[in-house]
Amino acid sequence: MQEQQYEFDLDYESAHVKEILLQEDMEAFRENFLSYPLYDQTQIYLSLEQEDRIRMYHYLSPKEMSDMFEILEEDVESIEVYLMEMNKQYAADMLADMYTDNAVDMLQQLPEEVIPTYLRLMDREQASQIRDIIDYDDETAGAIMTTEFISLKANQTVRSAMALLKSKSSEAEMIYYLYIINNENQLVGVLSLRDLIMSHEDSMISDIMSDRVVTVNVDDDQEDVAHVARDYDFLAMPVVDENNILLGIITVDDILDVMHEEATSDYSGLAAVDVDETTSNPFKAAGKRLPWLITLLFLGMGTSSLISNYEGLISEAAILSVFVTLITGTAGNAGTQSLAVAVRKIGQPESEKRNWMAMLTQETMTGLISGVVTGLAITLVVGIWQNNFILGGIIGFSMLSAITVANLAGSLIPILMDKIGFDPAVASGPFISTFSDLTSVLIYFNIAKYFIENVL
Amino acid sequence: MQEQQYEFDLDYESAHVKEILLQEDMEAFRENFLSYPLYDQTQIYLSLEQEDRIRMYHYLSPKEMSDMFEILEEDVESIEVYLMEMNKQYAADMLADMYTDNAVDMLQQLPEEVIPTYLRLMDREQASQIRDIIDYDDETAGAIMTTEFISLKANQTVRSAMALLKSKSSEAEMIYYLYIINNENQLVGVLSLRDLIMSHEDSMISDIMSDRVVTVNVDDDQEDVAHVARDYDFLAMPVVDENNILLGIITVDDILDVMHEEATSDYSGLAAVDVDETTSNPFKAAGKRLPWLITLLFLGMGTSSLISNYEGLISEAAILSVFVTLITGTAGNAGTQSLAVAVRKIGQPESEKRNWMAMLTQETMTGLISGVVTGLAITLVVGIWQNNFILGGIIGFSMLSAITVANLAGSLIPILMDKIGFDPAVASGPFISTFSDLTSVLIYFNIAKYFIENVL
Numbered sequence: 001m002q003e004q005q006y007e008f009d010l011d012y013e014s015a016h017v018k019e020i021l022l023q024e025d026m027e028a029f030r031e032n033f034l035s036y037p038l039y040d041q042t043q044i045y046l047s048l049e050q051e052d053r054i055r056m057y058h059y060l061s062p063k064e065m066s067d068m069f070e071i072l073e074e075d076v077e078s079i080e081v082y083l084m085e086m087n088k089q090y091a092a093d094m095l096a097d098m099y100t101d102n103a104v105d106m107l108q109q110l111p112e113e114v115i116p117t118y119l120r121l122m123d124r125e126q127a128s129q130i131r132d133i134i135d136y137d138d139e140t141a142g143a144i145m146t147t148e149f150i151s152l153k154a155n156q157t158v159r160s161a162m163a164l165l166k167s168k169s170s171e172a173e174m175i176y177y178l179y180i181i182n183n184e185n186q187l188v189g190v191l192s193l194r195d196l197i198m199s200h201e202d203s204m205i206s207d208i209m210s211d212r213v214v215t216v217n218v219d220d221d222q223e224d225v226a227h228v229a230r231d232y233d234f235l236a237m238p239v240v241d242e243n244n245i246l247l248g249i250i251t252v253d254d255i256l257d258v259m260h261e262e263a264t265s266d267y268s269g270l271a272a273v274d275v276d277e278t279t280s281n282p283f284k285a286a287g288k289r290l291p292w293l294i295t296l297l298f299l300g301m302g303t304s305s306l307i308s309n310y311e312g313l314i315s316e317a318a319i320l321s322v323f324v325t326l327i328t329g330t331a332g333n334a335g336t337q338s339l340a341v342a343v344r345k346i347g348q349p350e351s352e353k354r355n356w357m358a359m360l361t362q363e364t365m366t367g368l369i370s371g372v373v374t375g376l377a378i379t380l381v382v383g384i385w386q387n388n389f390i391l392g393g394i395i396g397f398s399m400l401s402a403i404t405v406a407n408l409a410g411s412l413i414p415i416l417m418d419k420i421g422f423d424p425a426v427a428s429g430p431f432i433s434t435f436s437d438l439t440s441v442l443i444y445f446n447i448a449k450y451f452i453e454n455v456l
Numbered sequence: 457m458q459e460q461q462y463e464f465d466l467d468y469e470s471a472h473v474k475e476i477l478l479q480e481d482m483e484a485f486r487e488n489f490l491s492y493p494l495y496d497q498t499q500i501y502l503s504l505e506q507e508d509r510i511r512m513y514h515y516l517s518p519k520e521m522s523d524m525f526e527i528l529e530e531d532v533e534s535i536e537v538y539l540m541e542m543n544k545q546y547a548a549d550m551l552a553d554m555y556t557d558n559a560v561d562m563l564q565q566l567p568e569e570v571i572p573t574y575l576r577l578m579d580r581e582q583a584s585q586i587r588d589i590i591d592y593d594d595e596t597a598g599a600i601m602t603t604e605f606i607s608l609k610a611n612q613t614v615r616s617a618m619a620l621l622k623s624k625s626s627e628a629e630m631i632y633y634l635y636i637i638n639n640e641n642q643l644v645g646v647l648s649l650r651d652l653i654m655s656h657e658d659s660m661i662s663d664i665m666s667d668r669v670v671t672v673n674v675d676d677d678q679e680d681v682a683h684v685a686r687d688y689d690f691l692a693m694p695v696v697d698e699n700n701i702l703l704g705i706i707t708v709d710d711i712l713d714v715m716h717e718e719a720t721s722d723y724s725g726l727a728a729v730d731v732d733e734t735t736s737n738p739f740k741a742a743g744k745r746l747p748w749l750i751t752l753l754f755l756g757m758g759t760s761s762l763i764s765n766y767e768g769l770i771s772e773a774a775i776l777s778v779f780v781t782l783i784t785g786t787a788g789n790a791g792t793q794s795l796a797v798a799v800r801k802i803g804q805p806e807s808e809k810r811n812w813m814a815m816l817t818q819e820t821m822t823g824l825i826s827g828v829v830t831g832l833a834i835t836l837v838v839g840i841w842q843n844n845f846i847l848g849g850i851i852g853f854s855m856l857s858a859i860t861v862a863n864l865a866g867s868l869i870p871i872l873m874d875k876i877g878f879d880p881a882v883a884s885g886p887f888i889s890t891f892s893d894l895t896s897v898l899i900y901f902n903i904a905k906y907f908i909e910n911v912l
Contacts, residue, residue, distance in 0.1 A: 006668045035668055037666070037670050038689075039687050039689070040668070071689055162653075166653055166654060169654050175649075175650050176649070193649065210493070212493055214493050214496075230713070231495050231527075232493060232494070232495040232527070233709040252691065253689040259712065260719075263719030263722075267722055267796060267800070270885070271793055272789060272792070273796055273797060275796045285797075285822040286822045286826045289822070290826055290829055293786065293789055293790060293859075294829075294833060296789050300785045300786060301837065304781065305841075308775070308778045311774045311775060311778065314770065314777050318768075318771040319764070321763065321777035322760050322761075324781060326756045326759065326760045329752070329759070329890055330749065332886075332889065333886040334749055336728070336729075337745050340726070341731050344720075344732070362736055368738075369738055370742045429727065429792065430789040433785065434785055437785055
């Protein structure tokens with residue numbers, strides 16, 4: 001009996017599997033390969049050469065292959081290569097054996113014109129289920145749900161429900177929640193498998209089910225669905241239409257993927273780069289980052305041309321130029337803080353979303369308070385350093401104003417982007433810094449000019 | 457029969473529950489309240505006044521209360537208030553009824569000196585399980601695992617396993633995976649409840665279990681655990697020690713919380729602000745943000761004092777000051793991109809982590825390529841705008857150098873932070889911008905000075 005931990009070493013296992021494949025002993029291959037955890041099977045599969053993969057298609061059934069592809073869908077760029085090297089009917093059978101949500105994910109990675117080929121080779125019902133899901137908008141509950149769930153009637157006994165469960169269990173993606181529907185397919189209750197197992201065999205489902213069922217609507221945003229799942233600690237969420245008809249379920253593995261995707265896109269947005277950049281080719285990496293850099297460069301040119309209006313002032317008082325980056329930098333930092341908080345608040349589901357007017361007021365107030373503290377600090381530091389408290393005052397007052405404006409902009413811009421239907425997280429961080437450079441420079445040189453012309 | 461979707465309206469339901477509470481009819485209260493989904497129960501509970509909550513403690517058992525607190529643990533700041541208003545024995549019973557991981561989470565939010573009070577009021581076994589988990593380091597698998605799992609022996613039949621499952625089901629946090637251990641408590645197999653249900657009643661567990669079990673080690677970082685769970689699509693992960701002895705399991709609801717926590721902390725770090733800032737008080741918000749702003753302000757002073765060395769140069773050629781923010785801003789943007797990619801790569805589990813030398817080389821190359829493109833663009837633009845291609849060349853060459861250095865720093869700094877044991881995500885974005893301001897200014901004025909003194 002095994003006493004050591006199972007440790008998966010891809011290079012070793014992959015070589016081992018390849019060796020067995022070359023012996024052309026189907027039984028030996030199946031016995032070894034199918035005993036790996038699914039994810040490890042996929043890792044081995046991906047590591048093999050095409051000729052070895054083609055051998056595998058002869059040894060594994062479309063259903064066994066589909067189990068692997070359920071897990072692999074998110075990470076592979078070249079699904080097309082794998083499908084193309086399979087016999088077309090084998091590929092179609094494999095897709096039909098997959099849970100609808102995953103089959104759809106895979107099909108959507110193919111060129112649109114080849115999708116019908118596979119759908120035609122499937123049985124009518126499977127194909128129509130896939131067509132239904134493909135039609136839902138991206139990033140909605142409908143697009144990530146699966147139609148393979150287990151439904152019961154309220155007037156069944158626990159015994160008959162268990163019998164149904166055993167017979168349907170191999171088809172369903174998730175058997176740990178059972179959904180109770182009426183004759184119109186409306187969702188009327190939910191029951192966990194745990195409760196089913198713990199109940200007496202003669203109990204009626206209607207007596208043990210919970211009839212306050214938390215649902216998501218098929219058009220709900222996937223991020224809202226993830227919030228609900230996390231709040232309620234559910235392993236699956238039922239998806240209904242506006243008439244409360246049960247259409248599918250969303251399982252927690254898809255919720256994990258949604259959370260990862262949204263977190264990555266928010267993080268990427270704040271840095272104006274796709275952080276899941278997989279290339280190790282610097283030319284490709286630069287190619288992906290440059291569009292943002294160049295766009296921001298041209299915005300930055302606005303700041304430069306603004307400063308050029310004050311060239312005369314700077315020639316007279318070159319000391320002013322010493323503090324430009326300090327003011328733009330600090331205001332940029334404050335604006336980025338404000339922006340990150342605002343983007344996060346906007347990302348909350350509707351119920352938690354704050355009133356936008358309150359958000360703006362609060363951020364402006366926060367900016368004002370931060371500005372007063374930072375402004376006083378810098379007035380003192382510059383005043384002492386340069387032995388010139390008027391200069392200190394100019395810098396401090398400019399910083400106070402620039403921070404307040406940056407905080408206002410940091411919350412206003414994502415709110416506006418959200419209102420007009422853009423994702424407020426896109427490239428937001430560098431954008432707010434660059435924008436805040438412009439306003440800060442404008443504020444700074446005007447204040448400086450006013451002081452120099454009127455006070456000194 | 458219900459045909460409409462269940463919609464939860466907190467204000468309405470809360471007023472309704474309060475009304476029933478005031479009637480002092482325990483049965484009516486229990487029948488109504490316990491039929492809400494758990495999360496909605498907690499929302500109602502949190503919305504009530506203290507006197508109403510105290511009434512609830514008389515109507516609900518510690519076990520029923522514990523079900524609510526299982527869900528609530530992550531979001532509540534003032535667990536202490538709730539525990540203090542309960543009878544001490546009631547509170548201890550409630551904690552003992554919770555799954556160990558959640559009970560520990562709650563206890564850790566209390567002042568350290570009150571923890572023993574509750575542990576003393578529990579039965580010995582529960583208290584010792586809690587003590588074991590409290591001792592594990594924060595953010596490791598051990599700290600988030602629960603000890604309430606179901607274990608079987610390999611020489612049992614499916615029938616006896618089902619019987620065991622029914623009797624243990626109410627105590628276990630997760631019954632959908634069953635873990636098979638030997639007489640030394642070493643993990644030798646795993647079986648899903650789905651497979652158990654589908655198997656013949658006389659089958660032996662050893663014949664149907666999978667013996668290549670994916671495990672995590674009790675000392676593994678919680679973020680690595682989340683990666684494994686997401687890759688393998690598991691609802692729970694077994695946690696073992698170095699001798700493969702099964703210590704606990706980590707359930708997917710905790711994985712969701714870990715992912716949320718890590719994503720939030722990475723995002724917060726990139727903006728130097730806690731984005732889950734819950735306060736709506738601008739003074740408190742400013743209080744939390746100011747330490748970063750002030751720290752960065754003093755770093756920014758370094759840049760200012762550097763520029764002040766070139767005051768003479770600027771007086772002669774004020775045009776130079778026009779392009780300072782453009783160069784610092786663009787290099788800062790490039791550095792932030794590089795940093796975000798590096799932080800993300802460092803956050804990958806060991807197996808996927810890149811060689812750090814390769815990462816540095818790649819980022820520097822990417823910086824060089826981005827720098828050449830951006831530099832050429834700005835040389836042209838400035839050359840045409842100012843009708844001065846020498847100035848354009850100075851700006852372009854400075855930008856090329858500044859971007860390359862920023863990209864190198866953007867990957868070097870998080871690698872170094874990781875090496876010396878800091879979280880590379882902390883306040884990283886503004887830090888890299890501020891640092892890059894310094895290097896950019898140094899590069900720019902030196903290049904400008906060299907050209908002005910030697911070329912012009």
